[in-house]
Amino acid sequence: MMNLTELQKNQHIPKSQLPTEILQFVPGIWVNGKYLWLQNCTEKVIYDEELIMKVKQEQIHSKIRFSSIFVSNHSNQTKEIKILAMHHFLNVGQDHLTFVSPTDNQIFHHANKKVFLVNAQYQHSGMQEYTAIPLWNAYTDQIWSSLQNGSLKYQPMAKGSAASIFAMKISIAPHETSKMNTWTITGSSKNELISMEHALLKNILAFPVEK
Numbered sequence: 186m187m188n189l190t191e192l193q194k195n196q197h198i199p200k201s202q203l204p205t206e207i208l209q210f211v212p213g214i215w216v217n218g219k220y221l222w223l224q225n226c227t228e229k230v231i232y233d234e235e236l237i238m239k240v241k242q243e244q245i246h247s248k249i250r251f252s253s254i255f256v257s258n259h260s261n262q263t264k265e266i267k268i269l270a271m272h273h274f275l276n277v278g279q280d281h282l283t284f285v286s287p288t289d290n291q292i293f294h295h296a297n298k299k300v301f302l303v304n305a306q307y308q309h310s311g312m313q314e315y316t317a318i319p320l321w322n323a324y325t326d327q328i329w330s331s332l333q334n335g336s337l338k339y340q341p342m343a344k345g346s347a348a349s350i351f352a353m354k355i356s357i358a359p360h361e362t363s364k365m366n367t368w369t370i371t372g373s374s375k376n377e378l379i380s381m382e383h384a385l386l387k388n389i390l391a392f393p394v395e396k
Contacts, residue, residue, distance in 0.1 A: 207276075209271075209272065209273050210367075211223065211224060211270070211273075212238070212240050212270055213270070213271065214238055214268055215335040216234050216266045216267075218335075222271065227240045234264065235260035236257065236259070236264065237259065238254065238257075239254070239255045240253070241253045248371045249370050249381065250369045251385075252368065254268050255363070256357060256363050257362040258359060258360065263356060263358050264357045265356055266354075267353060267354050267355065268352070268355060269350060270303075271349070272349050272350075273346075273347065274296055280297060281295065281344065281346070282295040282342070282347075283295075283317040283342065283348065283349050285341050290311050290312055292315055292351065294349065299373065300371070300372055300374060300375060301371050301378075302369070302370045302371075302379075302382060303367070305351060305353060305365060305367035314336075314353075315349065315350065315352070316338055316339050317343040317348070318349075318350065319347055319348075320346040323348040337350060337351075353365050368382075
């Protein structure tokens with residue numbers, strides 16, 4: 186089992202040393218039958234809902250990318266939202282495989298000889314809604330079984346050019362901020378990924394310091 190020292194070393198990794206197969210992370214939000222993705226930005230103001238969404242990402246280890254998503258409710262009403270997270274490879278290959286594991290409650294991406302684990306946590310609860318879809322459907326309404334209810338269309342596996350998406354249901358009180366954590370771990374085997382995730386969750390000091 187990996188310990189805290191091993192997990193924390195090499196926290197700041199130059200981009201040139203990161204894995205050649207990069208798993209792209211695109212955060213998003215669903216609220217009141219509408220959704221949007223934060224592409225190429227880390228902050229978004231949703232004026233008609235009086236919400237502000239911010240994303241903070243850290244490469245806390247050469248194999249671990251840790252992200253925190255904050256949503257602030259500036260209205261006088263409780264907001265029922267879903268934080269979305271999409272992951273897909275920048276370089277498309279036919280040997281890529283994306284699948285969700287209800288048994289493990291995790292998402293896995295395979296590319297060449299690398300395996301990527303995607304997981305999340307909100308108030309000590311894990312993911313409950315996720316899907317794997319063809320990438321050409323990722324930014325369309327085809328991801329939903331019900332857009333009005335914010336329900337993702339469930340598909341457990343996709344090959345080739347594909348994306349995974351998960352949704353985390355969150356209730357935000359007026360003038361409050363909620364935070365969801367998500368992480369991506371890369372390795373050569375599922376056992377290695379599980380071991381690193383256990384170390385990450387066990388060692389709270391390995392998490393980025395809140396600012």
